[in-house]
Amino acid sequence: MVRAKIVALLRSRSRLLVVVALAVFLVAITLQGTSGKEVLSERENAVIVSLARNEELHALLESIQSLEDRFNNKFHYDWIFLNEKPFSEDFINETTAMVSGKTQYGLIPLEHWSFPDYIDTEKAKKRFTELENVYKYGGQESYRHMCRFNSGFFYKHELLKPYKYYWRVEPGVKFYCDINYDVFKFMRENNKAYGFTVALFENPKTIPSLWLAVRDFLSINGLPTENFMEFLSSNKGTDYNTCHFWSNFEIADLDIWRSEFYENFFNFLDRTGGFFYERWGDAPVHTIGAALQLSADKFHFFEDIGYSHPPITACTNNDVLRKKNKCSCNPMFDFNPNYYVSCMEHFMEVSRMEYPEGWGHFVLPTLGGEPETPMIESQTESLKYLQKLFEQKKSGTIKIDGVIEDPGFQEELQKFEAELKEKAEKEKKEKKEEAERKKAEKEEAEKAKKAERENDERERAKAEAEAAEKKKDEAQ
Template sequence: MASESLLDGERAPTIHIKTDPTITSYRTRIIYWLKKHTVFSFTLIVASILTFSLYLSSRPSQKFDPAYFNPSLFHPAHQDKLRAAPSVDYLYPDNFLSWDHISNTSTKVKAAFVVIAREEELYKLHTTIMDIQRHFNHDYPWIIIGHKVFSTHFRNWITRIATSPVSFGLAPTIEWQEPYWINIRRAEQGVKQMTKLGLPKGESMHWRRMTRYNAGFVAFHPLLKDLEFYWKVQPGARYHCDIPNDPFQRMKDEKKKLSFALTKTENHEYIQSFEPVVKAFIRRNKRLIQPVQNSVYNALLDGEEFEPNELGDYGGHYSNCMIYNNFMIISLDFLRSKEYNMFFDALDSSGGFFYEKWGDAFPQTMAAALFLTRQQISFDDIAGYHYDEGAVCPIDIDQYVQLKCTCDPFSVAGIYGIIIEQFVSSIKKMFYS
């Protein structure tokens, strides 16, 4: 035909492929296959159900324990609390200590041994608890707090050797971790510098978090809610001699707020910015502070004369002498007081707990010097106490035998104890004269 193009005859023929709309996707393909193999599909489903049913029936039956899920029973007697959660090695932390259930004739004061510990310090703590129970004949409860939940293994070991009730608490993350205003890069630089200088624990962020928590937050833990005093126990501390008297009872009877056994001098590298922060607090809050003549503030100064200024009697430079608070008995009323917490907040907001390494001993020593009278502070020569470089061991043979001591007074630690013993009278004069 004349009207047709000459190229029409050269075109390839059009091929039409019929597609099945039921197999245009994976889902529809599966449905299409199942419809074509109905009998096989049904048999496969039935066999799967039967196999799963047989598997469930072969497992040992687990009875539902309604008591476990009853919040009011989360804190039973210390042996009964070793009740694992279903299928996991997790036990809920304790949040309540009922004094009515633990008091007896040997615990007339609402007080407890308080430990801040880690899971890996189990055997150190085990040794310390055994020492105290061997040498101190009063069944005050134990409160052990960690930044992570303690395992069943940890609780088993501690509760099996403890002769008094034990509670296992958890430090709230918001109180344990560094606060939002901390410059992490600056804190890391401080850690690196102290590590470079080889300063003990200079590299440890855990130590910084722990001591800050102890200085400002542990007193508000719900497990300590009803207590009057607590005895700070350090995992690994040793008690080598009998403790014949009850320090808790004596502190209550004599209206003491703080008791300690040793003093030491802090490394200035740890606390370079501490003094200016304290002086700024004093300048703003003179109305809260004890008069110098009533306090132990002057005992913390280096003794050099200073020019009069707006701080008045609270001028001068610190000698870095502090209470060695790895052994310390302290009033919870004092730690919860308005003035103490205002002081802690001032220190905390400066960032020194993380930028440097203030710890808890020096801040608490300074707080005692600012807010307590001399009569409220007690120096206790706890014979046989030993932790790290601090120790006291009697050199008088009569006292050594009477207290059933097992320490070596002429070891390196014992020599330090002799030095302490020789200066007991001067320390007492410094704090009480």
Template sequence: MGTNTTHRANAVLLMLVRNSELEGALSSVMQLEERFNRRFGYPWVFLNDVPFTDDFMQKMSGAIAGPVSYGLIPREHWFQPDWIDEERAAANRAQMVADNVVYGGDYRNMCRFNSGFFYRHPLVRNYKWYWRVEPSVNFLCDTDHDPFLFMEENDKVYGFTITPYEWPLTVPTLWGAVKGEATTCLVDAQCCSTAGRVTEFTTTYPQYIAPNNAMDFLTDDGGETYNMCHFWSNFEIANMDFWRGEAYSKFFEHLESKGGFYYERWGDAPVHSIGAALFARKDQIHFFDDIGYQHPPFMHCPRHQTVRKERNCSCSPFGSFDYNGYSCLRKWELVARI
């Protein structure tokens, strides 16, 4: 099928990737090109904290028929800020490793970059929409419609496929920074000592909270505590102007000032999820049930047999994470219906 160039959104396919991840990156890109982008010809942007090698760029460009750009992340957007107390941060990393927290000793620069900086990069600054793609993921169904145009035409801002629980040890004071309620101190006693005694974001900036928002997806007790539900951000189709907007910008600045990306391990998934749930209407968040996707160990397969047949899906709903005990999809469906 030829490329559809009659009407496209102002959108980009975006991957943050290391040179060493070339094989997995090629696998993801070739699948998405075959399953979706050969029909539409959207550009790709690849970002790295070090320069891409000639080998990476040559092999990647050879796998993509359309426009491709390679960018270096500015140092100030990637590395730990100088004002972070490294002794305190190192002690907390060591504790997470001792507690067997997944990526407990790593991952922080990437989480901070994806939370507050990727949409500012010069190579994506002029785009409105992005589809986040990671190395070594699988696209399990043909996508013969344009999800960017669907989002734009239906006033959506954020789309997801998988929604698990976050590991509580990575975000013990995140909800306190959002709501200001007392927070259970799981890692950092120094940081927790004042939790709940200060006015936090939603109290300081009530004007940013959207009417008919999805707060109830994030909490089971009216906002007292965070239930750890989040949209898994390794797959996102979303509006970068939403992240660039005043509400989310103020929110990220507030979180950044807390140091939780380094003193704990605040992930971009809960940060994006809280931002989307609070600053967008819940009807502006979309579950892409028709896009088959796998990021090991979790997989989403379209639930309806007709969709799976029409989209030539190579998956079974019996292996889907949707209604696994660790999935928050039931919670989302309940909140979305109300």
């Protein structure tokens, strides 16, 4: 009897040891391969979000690959894809294969991507026609639905409800630097609510009545005690300076948009019809909505995340940081220090932020002396524009104040000129070869046609001769 109890006890202890050993083994597996970085089980309650159409698949795959290579292959955050139409099988299969975390696919409700009943659709469509050639996307209905959806509905989608943080990623963007830390954990631990890489001025023609609507809203609801009005206005809210964060890149706390304040704010704006009768973008709406309820310290400039959404690039001028994070971007094309087109100087000033290491005042004035935003669509155009400015500065035609005096700038321009010359010669050679190829093809085609005609004539002559011979035989 005693022996049986001892055996049973030993067996139970053996089972316990097996369980403990298994637990230790599982923990070891979990920790293996993290190299002292983040343990997957410690990920934040966060997700990456992309609004995309089926036809944007390959542009989106480039974005996914870029972010996976630079960040997500270390942390494996899940990815949510949203579309106003059902995703194709190809889209789902290709994106699932590319993402290191899990993927989810959501259909946008019709009421979030259509005219609300308080919008005069005939008036709206008439405005689209009127604005088609006034500014970019002026005539596009779908662009307005997208801006309205991003402004007031994306965070209400069922798939996003479980999450606290999100990272917005669009098709056709690129990430230039390794991101070796969990950005979501950074946001939580540092009590940040909204992260960005680019701050710029909005085209005032697209939002003529937006600030009037904001002022009307504040006159009814009041301005929260915690706010960042200084970023939006230099005269305590009388006017809007059009500064905003470029919302195609956002790392943010969803609770900003879920707040009662923002819900009331968006609904008030939406009722004015500005998304349709004008062309209010989600970037200024998000920026204003966040700045009216968050203090300056809740915003974070991700200087270390090299990012490009054509035609704008953000690339740190900090050499140490750029080398440490293996950045492949050219700091010469960093948009943020461009005083007349960027709001970053203003952001740093009003948020009492120290200038980043290597920061320079890189001014792009107009040739007439008044500030404007040059419509630069590529790095090539950017360099051409700068080259023109420096040539005119050298000749004394214009005076440029505050332009960064980089010793390597002229060298960079010379290199660029050489590349342009080489490219032009290559294109000239290719055009010549193409012209010669087409000429040869044309001559060959004409030769073939001539041979075919001659052959047809011979065949016809032969047939006529045979017919005549046959007729002659019949007559005899």
